[in-house]
Amino acid sequence: xxxxxxxxxxxxLYRPWRIFRVFSVIxxxxxVEYRAELILWMLSGSFPLILMGLWNxxxxxxxxxxxxxxxxxxxxxxxxxxxxxxVWVIWEFEKEVVQGKLSPLLLQPIDPVWRHFFxxxxxxxxxxxxxxxxxxxxxxxxxxxxxxxxxxxxFWGLIAITLSFCLRFIMQYTFAMLxxxxxxxxxxxxxxxxxxxxLSGMIAPLELFPPAVREFVLWTPFPYMIYFPASLLxxxxxxxxxxxxxxxxxGGVSLAINxxxxxxxxxxxxxxxx
Amino acid sequence: MSQLGRYFRVLKLFWSVAIAAxxxxxxxxxxxxxxxxxxxxxxxxxxxxxxxxxxEFQDWSWExxxxxxxxxxxxxxxxxxxLVPNLNKIVDHVQQGTxxxxxxxxISSQFWLSTRxxxxxxxxxxxxxxxxxxYAGSRLGxxxxxxxxxxxxxxxxxxxxxxxxxxxxxxxxxxxxIYNVTEVLxxxxxxxxxxxxxxxxxxxxxxTFVIPVAFLTTVPAQMMLQRTEVPWxxxxxxxxxxxxxxxxxxxxxxLRFYTSASS
Numbered sequence: 001x002x003x004x005x006x007x008x009x010x011x012x013l014y015r016p017w018r019i020f021r022v023f024s025v026i027x028x029x030x031x032v033e034y035r036a037e038l039i040l041w042m043l044s045g046s047f048p049l050i051l052m053g054l055w056n057x058x059x060x061x062x063x064x065x066x067x068x069x070x071x072x073x074x075x076x077x078x079x080x081x082x083x084x085x086x087v088w089v090i091w092e093f094e095k096e097v098v099q100g101k102l103s104p105l106l107l108q109p110i111d112p113v114w115r116h117f118f119x120x121x122x123x124x125x126x127x128x129x130x131x132x133x134x135x136x137x138x139x140x141x142x143x144x145x146x147x148x149x150x151x152x153x154x155f156w157g158l159i160a161i162t163l164s165f166c167l168r169f170i171m172q173y174t175f176a177m178l179x180x181x182x183x184x185x186x187x188x189x190x191x192x193x194x195x196x197x198x199l200s201g202m203i204a205p206l207e208l209f210p211p212a213v214r215e216f217v218l219w220t221p222f223p224y225m226i227y228f229p230a231s232l233l234x235x236x237x238x239x240x241x242x243x244x245x246x247x248x249x250x251g252g253v254s255l256a257i258n259x260x261x262x263x264x265x266x267x268x269x270x271x272x273x274x
Numbered sequence: 275m276s277q278l279g280r281y282f283r284v285l286k287l288f289w290s291v292a293i294a295a296x297x298x299x300x301x302x303x304x305x306x307x308x309x310x311x312x313x314x315x316x317x318x319x320x321x322x323x324x325x326x327x328x329x330e331f332q333d334w335s336w337e338x339x340x341x342x343x344x345x346x347x348x349x350x351x352x353x354x355x356x357l358v359p360n361l362n363k364i365v366d367h368v369q370q371g372t373x374x375x376x377x378x379x380x381i382s383s384q385f386w387l388s389t390r391x392x393x394x395x396x397x398x399x400x401x402x403x404x405x406x407x408x409y410a411g412s413r414l415g416x417x418x419x420x421x422x423x424x425x426x427x428x429x430x431x432x433x434x435x436x437x438x439x440x441x442x443x444x445x446x447x448x449x450x451x452i453y454n455v456t457e458v459l460x461x462x463x464x465x466x467x468x469x470x471x472x473x474x475x476x477x478x479x480x481x482t483f484v485i486p487v488a489f490l491t492t493v494p495a496q497m498m499l500q501r502t503e504v505p506w507x508x509x510x511x512x513x514x515x516x517x518x519x520x521x522x523x524x525x526x527x528x529l530r531f532y533t534s535a536s537s
């Protein structure tokens with residue numbers, strides 16, 4: 001059709017670009033259709049806002065090492081980081097395996113993971129307006145908390161959120177692979193989720209953890225899913241290099257396990273009609 | 275009496291069937307036990323983060339705050355055992371039209387929807403909740419009458435929680451696709467882990483009058499520590515009765531708008 005274009009050295013990009021464009025647009029349209037549910041999903045993530053109140057009150061005593069307003073900003077950033085890194089792929093994947101819906105998807109000339117990935121990816125954009133609205137409302141109610149991240153904060157904060165979303169996605173998708181062997185892979189995910197809640201910095205900034213616990217936690221993937229991006233956004237000091245390397249390390253390990261399980265799992269797969 | 279006896283017989287049938295079915299998944303029970311243990315450890319850690327610096331929630335010592343946490347865990351167990359497996363299915367009944375069959379049965383549809391199954395998955399939470407309460411209670415040297423004093427406000431709290439949850443579930447008659455509305459409630463209930471005085475004033479008002487979290491965990495704990503004045507207990511009772519009645523009315527009202535899935 002477009003011979004010059006097709007012959008160009010960027011020709012190999014053509015297919016990925018088309019996949020990206022088509023899937024993003026389709027899933028965006030799909031997610032916007034469910035915007036009422038989306039708002040409820042957002043509101044159900046109110047846990048950081050509850051803790052914001054507690055820590056804000058606790059910091060009035062002056063014993064906590066951070067100012068009350070710093071807590072407020074931190075937990076608002078936690079709320080946002082969490083909103084944009086939500087992952088639910090395991091529930092969808094489990095359903096596909098158990099009900100045999102995976103079978104037709106396997107016939108398509110594209111790895112089924114991309115459907116899941118883009119449905120998550122596009123959902124972020126459907127969520128964005130509500131997030132902006134909520135932040136606006138929040139600042140209107142509590143103008144003292146208004147802050148503007150530095151350019152450094154914006155840049156690395158957004159990169160950290162993107163990376164931590166990818167990390168969460170890969171890890172959860174790896175747990176999802178277990179659906180090939182066990183009936184309720186989600187139970188394992190829910191167990192894992194406990195560690196995520198308590199160690200990711202969602203209940204408190206890591207500065208407040210006892211030093212030994214903090215040192216240990218910093219080696220696990222959890223703080224890089226919430227604490228790391230949130231701290232970058234509000235300007236709390238974090239070790240940027242170490243954070244990025246740790247995310248890439250855990251992401252790489254999960255990816256390797258994931259691909260291995262995927263190949264083994266497909267051989268084992270005997271869903272309905274397969 | 276015969277009417278009440280009939281409901282009891284039905285309840286026994288419902289639950290024995292449900293438990294027999296759930297016992298098929300024994301491994302899940304192990305996982306539920308582990309999760310509940312992990313959740314407990316996390317909750318203790320979270321509370322410890324506050325107390326570690328010497329800060330305490332106004333007039334709540336570590337052991338006293340533990341009682342609040344214990345009540346919270348207990349309520350978590352109650353909701354996992356009785357509420358979640360039933361009330362979260364109302365949406366499915368509406369969506370698939372199977373609510374028709376429920377309405378045709380010669381028994382209160384609210385009763386059927388609220389008690390149809392029971393899940394042993396919440397038992398570990400019930401157990402650990404009791405353990406914390408007894409542990410903290412014995413550290414504080416509470417008498418057995420204190421434990422008894424915990425029971426009435428706890429029951430009122432459960433009744434209020436049930437009613438709120440049921441009403442939210444009933445809204446699915448209008449908004450069929452809303453699975454997540456109960457998740458919003460659950461998210462807000464998380465606030466019950468901590469004594470209500472730990473929150474700023476605006477939060478306290480919200481969690482007392484809008485979403486009555488204070489009546490679910492703080493008031494029972496205060497009752498147990500014998501520091502609640504009677505008005506709070508009466509308030510808790512009135513709230514429970516009012517919400518129960520409201521949930522009944524609300525359900526009858528909502529049913530008028532039910533048009534089945536196929537019609």
